[in-house]
Amino acid sequence: MALTRSEWTAVLSLCLALLSTCLPVRSHLYNNRYAGDKVIRLIPKNNKETGALKDMCQQFKVDLWQPSSISFITEGAIADLHISGNSSQVLLAYLQQQSLQYKVLISNLQNMIENQIGDRSFRSRRSVSRYSYEVYHSLEEIQSWMYHMNETHSDLISMFSIGKSYEGRPLFVLKLGKRIRPYKRAVWIDCGMHAREWIGPAFCQWFVKEAIDTYQSDPAMKRILNQLYFYIMPVFNVDGYHFSWTNDRFWRKTRSKNSKFHCYGADANRNWKVKWCDEGASLHPCDDTYCGLFPESEPEVKAAAHFLRKHKKQIKAYLSFHAYAQMLLYPYSYKYAAIPNFDCVESAAYNAVIALQSAYGIRYKYGPASSTLYVSSGSSMDWAYKNGIPYAYAFELRDTGHFGFLLPESQIKPTCVETMLAVKNITMHILKKCH
Numbered sequence: 001m002a003l004t005r006s007e008w009t010a011v012l013s014l015c016l017a018l019l020s021t022c023l024p025v026r027s028h029l030y031n032n033r034y035a036g037d038k039v040i041r042l043i044p045k046n047n048k049e050t051g052a053l054k055d056m057c058q059q060f061k062v063d064l065w066q067p068s069s070i071s072f073i074t075e076g077a078i079a080d081l082h083i084s085g086n087s088s089q090v091l092l093a094y095l096q097q098q099s100l101q102y103k104v105l106i107s108n109l110q111n112m113i114e115n116q117i118g119d120r121s122f123r124s125r126r127s128v129s130r131y132s133y134e135v136y137h138s139l140e141e142i143q144s145w146m147y148h149m150n151e152t153h154s155d156l157i158s159m160f161s162i163g164k165s166y167e168g169r170p171l172f173v174l175k176l177g178k179r180i181r182p183y184k185r186a187v188w189i190d191c192g193m194h195a196r197e198w199i200g201p202a203f204c205q206w207f208v209k210e211a212i213d214t215y216q217s218d219p220a221m222k223r224i225l226n227q228l229y230f231y232i233m234p235v236f237n238v239d240g241y242h243f244s245w246t247n248d249r250f251w252r253k254t255r256s257k258n259s260k261f262h263c264y265g266a267d268a269n270r271n272w273k274v275k276w277c278d279e280g281a282s283l284h285p286c287d288d289t290y291c292g293l294f295p296e297s298e299p300e301v302k303a304a305a306h307f308l309r310k311h312k313k314q315i316k317a318y319l320s321f322h323a324y325a326q327m328l329l330y331p332y333s334y335k336y337a338a339i340p341n342f343d344c345v346e347s348a349a350y351n352a353v354i355a356l357q358s359a360y361g362i363r364y365k366y367g368p369a370s371s372t373l374y375v376s377s378g379s380s381m382d383w384a385y386k387n388g389i390p391y392a393y394a395f396e397l398r399d400t401g402h403f404g405f406l407l408p409e410s411q412i413k414p415t416c417v418e419t420m421l422a423v424k425n426i427t428m429h430i431l432k433k434c435h
């Protein structure tokens, strides 16, 4: 019996339908590697507790969610630890024995991940024409979305690549703004420098959508897009972001290979040529804050630095989006000192956090990164500022640790709505002169 092509198609789709109903479709994400894992919070009360906590982190290779490195663990400050299911009994016993008090933030990490994004492959979220901005998207989806925006909004958007990642992926940037004249002042925005901070790329996409959707109806947006260009890099660390979808949800660094060690990647926010690899950065390739072999050793950093250097006369503001802490930070990161144009930068930050708070009452701390968060050298924000970009900021988006890097998709919209107010406010500020 010979089947026609359409009959074959019918038979095939019937088989597929049967398969998907009979087989267990719901396999565990990330190979169930987070089963039994917990996230706990500690606030060491004195020197002794701080020491005990640091020892434990070192000895058991704990995945630190907050702060970013063991050396930042201090008395009176929050430390969020992701501990594996295998070692959790031993660790919790150790804490009890040291009478260190802790609070369980997430009792079963695997469940948390699966409740949140577990059904992602079964949802119809791939279509770019009905693209949802309230779910997290894979790198492939984000890149298709970028192509789509470039094609369908050529009056306001163009798209180009500024180089290639370590694994050879294009580093796409969207240029957003009305092409009234070729030269206009510009704002740089990057998201996803740290792979696991998924709310960043979600915000970058939201920003583009919102700008396009409100250009005609919102006079402020019209003014902004008429007078400025935005260079928007929705996923800075493309290799790391991809890896955080496929292998390790809590991956932070790039994915470059180190010849001597078995550890991968460098911290893309410690790899810039500004007080490189000094305080707040690690020389050890296995650490999460590893500064890399030399400044701009990471191709992603090198490409962005090259682009920013080339356009530094044009670019008036540098905005980088991270998570989590709910903070708006400005230079310096690498030292405790006031920047020369402190008053202008500070008042823009002050207005921005008030604007942000007006949406849902979420309060952001703001101030110099060194004294507000911690000292870190080789950051992109300090580098941008040192290279002549007068307004340089880093946002640490929601939340303050309840969900941490696993911010639920239901919070994407409110987070983006409030952050949008802050970004618009800063942008309006730089359109005015500040003395």
Ligand SMILES: *[C@@H]1O[C@H](CO)[C@@H](O)[C@H](O)[C@H]1NC(C)=O
Pocket: 147, 150, 151, 154, 158, 159, 160, 161
């Ligand atoms: C963006 O769209 C234009 C046409 O409007 C096309 O010529 C260009 O190649 C596109 N850019 C990319 C990176 O696909």
Ligand SMILES: *[C@@H]1O[C@H](CO)[C@@H](O)[C@H](O)[C@H]1NC(C)=O
Pocket: 351, 352, 354, 355, 424, 425, 428
């Ligand atoms: C910026 O925020 C401040 C404080 O909320 C507000 O007074 C000002 O109107 C805002 N400016 C714009 C342009 O949104």
Ligand SMILES: [Zn+2]
Pocket: 193, 194, 197, 321, 322, 323
């Ligand atoms: Zn970050």
